Amino acid sequence: MKTRIRAPLALAWVLAVAPVWGVSLDATGPGQPLPEGAPSVAAPLAIESWSAGSAALVPLMAVDAPARQTPAVDSPANTTGGAVGKPLDDLAFVRQAAESGREEVAAAREALPQLKNPELKRLAEMLANDHGDANARLAQLAQAKGWALPAAPGDTVAASGAARGDFDAKWAADMMAGHERSIALYRAEARSGEDPQLRQFAHDTLPIIEHHLAALRNLQK
Numbered sequence: 001m002k003t004r005i006r007a008p009l010a011l012a013w014v015l016a017v018a019p020v021w022g023v024s025l026d027a028t029g030p031g032q033p034l035p036e037g038a039p040s041v042a043a044p045l046a047i048e049s050w051s052a053g054s055a056a057l058v059p060l061m062a063v064d065a066p067a068r069q070t071p072a073v074d075s076p077a078n079t080t081g082g083a084v085g086k087p088l089d090d091l092a093f094v095r096q097a098a099e100s101g102r103e104e105v106a107a108a109r110e111a112l113p114q115l116k117n118p119e120l121k122r123l124a125e126m127l128a129n130d131h132g133d134a135n136a137r138l139a140q141l142a143q144a145k146g147w148a149l150p151a152a153p154g155d156t157v158a159a160s161g162a163a164r165g166d167f168d169a170k171w172a173a174d175m176m177a178g179h180e181r182s183i184a185l186y187r188a189e190a191r192s193g194e195d196p197q198l199r200q201f202a203h204d205t206l207p208i209i210e211h212h213l214a215a216l217r218n219l220q221k
Helices: 002-028 042-068 088-111 118-145 167-192 196-219
Strands: none
Touching: 088 118, 088 167, 088 196, 118 167, 118 196, 167 196
16 A cells, blocks of 8 residues: 555656756756656656746846936037027127127217317227228128127217317227227137138128227327
């Protein structure tokens, strides 16, 4: 009776460990014979066990793949501070050049009735005309490109009454200081401006401003 009970138990143990043998043999390399006494069902069981495990790994790898992908590089943010694709330094030049040009035209026109020196009067007229033309060219260029110019200030009332004795010298000194700042501004734009047409405008206007400054200095000698 004991022998009959042990035989089925032994057979059950062989069937239970048979898949383990199959996996081990498959890992060490194909073509090795199964050990004697191992049931023929072991090979298909090993293949089934390996296939099931591999199929279980595939979804995990697919889920993990996006996490290892290189993140896309964001496009650079617009740092122009103005119109899209317009460099900030050109916009700053347009604003400063328009403002300084308007101020010099206004200062020249307001000074004409008060200046005593005829040479300074002629120079004031030249400044008003030249800077007026430059302002018009800058406004036309800005309009064609869609660049906004600063709002023009309201009309100013010229000083009334007799001109002071030091008005000529003070006005000439103010004009020299303003032209020195304008020359530095136009030189920077002509040398390193981003927009080629604006750079050309600065290059063409710079000699006119330099001529104004030289004339003002000559009158002070």
